Each structure stands twice: as structure tokens, then as C-alpha cells.
Amino acid sequence: MSLLILILQVSIALLALPVYVFDFFGLWKSVSQRIFPYIMAKFSVIYNKKMESVKKDLFDNLCDFTGPSGELTLLEIGCGTGANFKFYPRGCRVTCLDCNPNFQTFLSKSQAENDHLKFERFLVAAAENMSQVADGSVDVVVCTLLACSVTSIQKVLKEVLRVLRKGGAFYFLEHVASTDESSWICFFQKILNPTWKLILDGCDLRKNTWKDLEGAKFSQLKLRHIKAPMKNNPISPHITGYAVK
Known part of the structure; x- marks a missing residue:
């Protein structure tokens, strides 16, 4: 089986030879x-259409983590185009962070469409090094579809714990490696992964983020582990849920 996977990996790589x-x-x-931002x-x-109910359920209790200030302060890491903004509660103070400055145009559009939120600033930085964010300064950190492409999820989580206040929460929604090694999805993840990572800005289909x-x-x-409503999609x-500091 490993030889077949290797042959298919090489075949796909040949199709993407210019890259x-x-x-x-x-x-x-x-x-x-x-x-990539486009x-x-x-x-x-x-993705939002397919995962709307999952996101609504995930972010339903965000206000439970409002800090002593009386306003929910939220940091979204790997904010991308701002696809999560519509799920945040009214009056939430949002700081956005992404390592790719080219998302700014799309982010500005999403901010204009979500005037129920208070946007603080957009930081261009890697999630592994958020030195521009003070220790214990936010109530909630949100991370969706980011862990797949970071260089070290352990460093990201260390930074998350640093910037969260005591009792604050880290919300996550991430695609991960299939836990069923005999499944077709697992098979396709393995053959696609090398070229997938290269083309899609480091996105790794085989991350075991839940272990981190x-x-x-x-x-x-x-x-909890879930299967997104994307038939036979790698x-x-x-995984979805939240963790409390």
C-alpha cells in the first residue's frame, strides 16, 4: 500500500510540476x-454555508467568558477574511491577527459588514509569536482552520495561554487527520498531502491537533471529533470545542 501511495503522490506532483x-x-x-487570500x-x-450550524453551536456561549471589564475582548488568530465575525456577539471587542498582510482588503470588507462588533486592530504576526499582545489581556482566543498550517501548534498554544486571562477560553474548529487508517479519506489525505501543503500555503491534511x-x-x-458535511472530502x-485557562 505504501508503494501505491508513493506512486500516486509522485503522479500528483507531476501534475503540479510548475508549482x-x-x-x-x-x-x-x-x-x-x-x-491565497482570493x-x-x-x-x-x-465553508460557512456547510458549517453554519457547527459554528453557531461552537460560539453560542462566548459571552460566558466576558471578563471584569463587562465587554468581551476577543483575539482571532489566523483571522483570514473575517469569516467568523458574524458569529460573534454584539459589542464584542475584536483584535485580528494574521501572518499574511494580503488579507487586509478582505478583512476590511468583513469588518464593514459586521458593524455589531468593535474592531480594535489588525496585527500582522505569526500565531507562534504574538509579542504585540500583552499577557493576560484577552477573554477569548479564536482559531479556525489555522492549526493545519502553523509551524508549531505547541508554540501557538503556549502563546494562547500567555495572552488569555485566568479563566479565559480558547475556541477552535480545525480539520485534522482521519483517525480511521482504513478509510478512503485517510488514503486520499496521504496521497494528496505533499502537493496540497505546497499549493495551499502549508495546509497539512495529516495534523493530529487534538493531541496537542x-x-x-x-x-x-x-x-469532540466531528465529520464535516463534505462528502469524501479530505x-x-x-475537531471542535474550547479549552479554559
Whole structure:
């Protein structure tokens, strides 16, 4: 089976040969950063339609974590196009963070469409190093479809714990590796992953993000595995939930 997977991986790589050539000469990263926001802008609309009930359920209790100020302060890491804004409660103070500055145009559009929120600032930074955010300064951190592409989820979670106040919460919704090694989804994840990661800005189909969350120093973890309503899609295995500092 491993030989078959390797043959199929090479076959897919050959179909994407121009991208591999660009990457070899160090040109693909800059090209990818410019086109990825356009891809995500289209994808986010489709994803939100399919996952609307999941997101509503996930963010339903955000207000439970409102801090002493009486206003919910929320940091969204890997904010992308702002696809989550409509699910946040009225009056929520939102700080956005993303390592790709090219999302700014799409983010501004989403902010204008969601005037029930109070937008603080947009930070261009990696989630592994959020030094611009003070220790214990936010009630909630939100992360959706980001863990797949970060270099170190352990470093991200360490930063999340640093910026959260005591009793604050980390909300997550992430696609992950299939836990059923005999499934077709697992098979397709394995053959697609090398080229998928290259084309889609480091997105890894085989991340075991739930293990990192279980190993992090949260006082509570509410996590469940779900299958997103995307038939035979390699990103259909998901985890969702929240963790309390």
C-alpha cells in the first residue's frame, strides 16, 4: 500500500510540476501569499454555508467568558477574511491577527459588514509569536482552520495561554487527520498531502491537533471529533470545542 501511495503522490506532483519549479527557485512563497487570500475568500463562503450550524453551536456561549471589564475582548488568530465575525456577539471587542498582510482588503470588507462588533486592530504576526499582545489581556482566543498550517501548534498554544486571562477560553474548529487508517479519506489525505501543503500555503491534511490540545496546560478541555458535511472530502474530519485557562 505504501508503494501505491508513493506512486500516486509522485503522479500528483507531476501534475503540479510548475508549482514545484517555482518553489525550487524560491518564487512560490511570495506568489502563494498573494493568491491565497482570493482562494480563501471563495472557500470561506462555501465553508460557512456547510458549517453554519457547527459554528453557531461552537460560539453560542462566548459571552460566558466576558471578563471584569463587562465587554468581551476577543483575539482571532489566523483571522483570514473575517469569516467568523458574524458569529460573534454584539459589542464584542475584536483584535485580528494574521501572518499574511494580503488579507487586509478582505478583512476590511468583513469588518464593514459586521458593524455589531468593535474592531480594535489588525496585527500582522505569526500565531507562534504574538509579542504585540500583552499577557493576560484577552477573554477569548479564536482559531479556525489555522492549526493545519502553523509551524508549531505547541508554540501557538503556549502563546494562547500567555495572552488569555485566568479563566479565559480558547475556541477552535480545525480539520485534522482521519483517525480511521482504513478509510478512503485517510488514503486520499496521504496521497494528496505533499502537493496540497505546497499549493495551499502549508495546509497539512495529516495534523493530529487534538493531541496537542490534550497535552497543553489548560484547566478544562471540551473537545469532540466531528465529520464535516463534505462528502469524501479530505478535510471532512474535524475537531471542535474550547479549552479554559
